Amino acid sequence: xxxxxxxxxxxIASIMASAVPLILASCGELITERSGxxxxxxxxxxxxxxxxxxxxxxxxxxxxxxxxxxxxAGVLISTIFAFLTQTLITNHVATGLALTIFGIGISAMIxxxxxxxxxxxxxxxxxxxxxTIPLLGPILFGHSIVFYFAFALPFITSYFLxxxxxxxxVRAVGDSPESASNQGxxxxxxxxxxxxxxxxxxxxxxxxxxMIYTPQWIENMTGGRGWIALALVVFSTWNPIxxxxxxxxxxxxxxxxxxxxxxxxxxxxxxxxxxxxxVTIIVLVVISRDSRKIRLSTPxxxxxxFHKDN
Amino acid sequence: xxxxxxxxxPSRAIFFFTPVLAIFLTLVAGGLIFFILDFKPFEALKFxxxxxxxxxxxxxxxxxxxTPLCLIAIGLSFCFKSNNWNIGAEGQLTFGAIVSGGVALLxxxxxxxxxxxxxxxxxxxxxxxxxxxxxxxKTYFNTNEILVSLMLVYVSKLILDYLVVGPWSNPEGFNFPxxxxxxxxxxxxxxxxxxxxxxxxxxxxxxxxxxxFVFYKTYLGFQxxxxxxxxxxxxxxxxxxxxxxxxxxxxSGACAGLAGVGEITGPIGQLHREISPDYGxxxxxxxxxxxxxxxxxxxxxxxxxxxxxGAETAQIFMQIPKYTGQVFQxxxxxxxxxxxxxxxxxxxxxxxxx
Numbered sequence: 001x002x003x004x005x006x007x008x009x010x011x012i013a014s015i016m017a018s019a020v021p022l023i024l025a026s027c028g029e030l031i032t033e034r035s036g037x038x039x040x041x042x043x044x045x046x047x048x049x050x051x052x053x054x055x056x057x058x059x060x061x062x063x064x065x066x067x068x069x070x071x072x073a074g075v076l077i078s079t080i081f082a083f084l085t086q087t088l089i090t091n092h093v094a095t096g097l098a099l100t101i102f103g104i105g106i107s108a109m110i111x112x113x114x115x116x117x118x119x120x121x122x123x124x125x126x127x128x129x130x131x132t133i134p135l136l137g138p139i140l141f142g143h144s145i146v147f148y149f150a151f152a153l154p155f156i157t158s159y160f161l162x163x164x165x166x167x168x169x170v171r172a173v174g175d176s177p178e179s180a181s182n183q184g185x186x187x188x189x190x191x192x193x194x195x196x197x198x199x200x201x202x203x204x205x206x207x208x209x210x211m212i213y214t215p216q217w218i219e220n221m222t223g224g225r226g227w228i229a230l231a232l233v234v235f236s237t238w239n240p241i242x243x244x245x246x247x248x249x250x251x252x253x254x255x256x257x258x259x260x261x262x263x264x265x266x267x268x269x270x271x272x273x274x275x276x277x278x279v280t281i282i283v284l285v286v287i288s289r290d291s292r293k294i295r296l297s298t299p300x301x302x303x304x305x306f307h308k309d310n
Numbered sequence: 311x312x313x314x315x316x317x318x319x320p321s322r323a324i325f326f327f328t329p330v331l332a333i334f335l336t337l338v339a340g341g342l343i344f345f346i347l348d349f350k351p352f353e354a355l356k357f358x359x360x361x362x363x364x365x366x367x368x369x370x371x372x373x374x375x376x377t378p379l380c381l382i383a384i385g386l387s388f389c390f391k392s393n394n395w396n397i398g399a400e401g402q403l404t405f406g407a408i409v410s411g412g413v414a415l416l417x418x419x420x421x422x423x424x425x426x427x428x429x430x431x432x433x434x435x436x437x438x439x440x441x442x443x444x445x446x447x448k449t450y451f452n453t454n455e456i457l458v459s460l461m462l463v464y465v466s467k468l469i470l471d472y473l474v475v476g477p478w479s480n481p482e483g484f485n486f487p488x489x490x491x492x493x494x495x496x497x498x499x500x501x502x503x504x505x506x507x508x509x510x511x512x513x514x515x516x517x518x519x520x521x522x523f524v525f526y527k528t529y530l531g532f533q534x535x536x537x538x539x540x541x542x543x544x545x546x547x548x549x550x551x552x553x554x555x556x557x558x559x560x561x562s563g564a565c566a567g568l569a570g571v572g573e574i575t576g577p578i579g580q581l582h583r584e585i586s587p588d589y590g591x592x593x594x595x596x597x598x599x600x601x602x603x604x605x606x607x608x609x610x611x612x613x614x615x616x617x618x619x620g621a622e623t624a625q626i627f628m629q630i631p632k633y634t635g636q637v638f639q640x641x642x643x644x645x646x647x648x649x650x651x652x653x654x655x656x657x658x659x660x661x662x663x664x
Binding site for chain 2: 099102109227
């Protein structure tokens with residue numbers, strides 16, 4: 001049997017494409033969590049990004065406005081979370097859940113008039129180079145700008161956290177808000193910024209889904225990807241490079257479903273659909289079992305409110 | 311000038327007042343959203359919150375929706391009080407329904423007084439089994455219970471889907487994704503002729519009474535409270551942390567499972583694809599709105615149940631999307647959490663003299 005080498009390239013490319021929203025949202029949430037804030041609203045911010053991007057694209061016709069509008073929508077919705085958890089010192093878990101419930105509801109409300117409208121074609125880069133190199137061609141070329149950005153993001157994030165001064169401040173705030181505050185760092189301001197950044201990335205992840213990956217609006221179209229993104233952050237032990245690996249595994253699980261069905265493997269479709277969730281649980285167990293390692297890599301103040309008495 | 315001062319002690323009066331404030335603010339914000347989306351705000355709010363419960367039938371529907379919410383929220387309050395974040399009640403509900411539905415199908419076309427108790431018990435056990443997964447993984451493998459319990463929600467819905475489409479589907483059902491009708495002995499009796507409210511409400515009331523007793527009259531309740539305040543203190547006091555974590559998860563799983571039983575053995579009488587309109591998630595809001603207090607949860611479940619009915623009515627009469635209900639639910643929780651600020655801080659108005 002001869003397997004077309006370009007076909008393998010295409011499969012890998014499709015796995016990468018399905019990993020994009022996970023990478024974007026996870027890298028955003030990773031920065032948020034590194035500053036000590038646990039935002040469980042990723043799913044809600046993502047779906048708001050999805051509808052905002054799609055709606056803006058349909059209404060204005062401009063892809064640029066749509067993409068940046070989706071990020072702005074993510075920022076706006078995460079501002080609610082930031083205001084509640086930072087200024088009003090509410091519980092992170094409960095506030096994040098409220099954000100997800102609210103986000104799913106409001107996106108469906110806004111999206112009512114956008115169901116069934118076909119999407120637009122999103123331009124891809126280096127289309128012509130696709131056939132020049134076997135195997136690598138389809139992997140490297142012919143993708144959207146968001147795709148390339150997503151695969152650069154873990155490295156940028158890693159560099160930001162390790163090598164830049166602001167990155168150091170973010171880590172300091174997450175690991176020891178008291179000492180950071182004593183050093184004259186405005187802990188709440190840093191956390192606000194990290195939450196809004198997380199919102200922007202989740203918004204972008206949502207826009208990728210509704211504008212590029214499956215260009216249309218479907219209610220609840222994020223389908224738990226926001227939660228998987230959250231799990232990926234734990235999986236990565238807060239290391240952005242490992243997010244890349246995790247996202248590829250989950251992207252692979254999603255893509256395998258389609259191919260298994262196509263080949264005609266006699267496994268119930270529901271089992272294949274459940275696979276990413278089950279694997280997430282197994283992976284979490286394996287990662288978390290080593291409690292010492294988890295404790296060392298978790299931002300020490302994660303999920304804890306910080307309040308300085310004046 | 312406004313100055314914000316930390317209270318020496320959280321105010322108890324405000325503790326019970328803020329949920330009311332939150333509901334009021336939600337109505338105002340909801341009116342605003344309706345206005346922005348070009349619906350007449352007052353009419354929309356009327357269809358949302360008054361019309362649905364204006365008659366006997368509506369009131370029965372309200373109790374029908376409040377029952378699972380109350381039951382699940384009572385269970386969740388055990389978890390939340392002791393700092394365990396079980397957010398997968400929806401999955402425990404679904405799995406409870408699967409197990410009890412499976413047992414009910416075993417008694418297909420059989421009659422007998424013993425069938426219903428077995429079916430109910432099976433639901434509770436199903437919910438407990440499912441809740442035990444995040445509990446055991448949390449206690450023995452240090453795994454985050456939030457993510458595990460949530461992932462299991464998706465898994466449970468897929469299991470249900472597989473069963474009602476495949477092996478358990480009604481052989482005479484023209485391939486509809488549903489099982490056969492349960493026998494009458496496996497159904498919870500309806501309370502009134504022509505209304506859908508069923509005996510499941512007594513399960514919820516029993517849960518309220520039992521939880522009140524456990525919270526305020528037993529050593530376990532005290533232990534949970536201490537662990538909720540400070541895990542360190544609990545450890546110093548020598549409480550068996552692991553045992554308690556598993557116990558509270560089992561309790562909340564059982565409650566969610568019972569809610570699942572109510573959904574399938576009540577008016578519907580069969581398993582099908584969508585047995586719960588996210589009651590398990592909404593109950594999280596109910597638990598908080600009710601201040602994790604059994605009596606508070608009763609009121610909260612009634613208030614939140616209206617958002618379900620209101621969403622349906624508003625959709626029929628004003629073409630307002632039914633997801634508006636979720637928007638209201640999210641907002642209630644936002645406002646509730648926000649108004650908690652008043653618990654710990656006083657806002658003082660100080661004259662501008664220097």
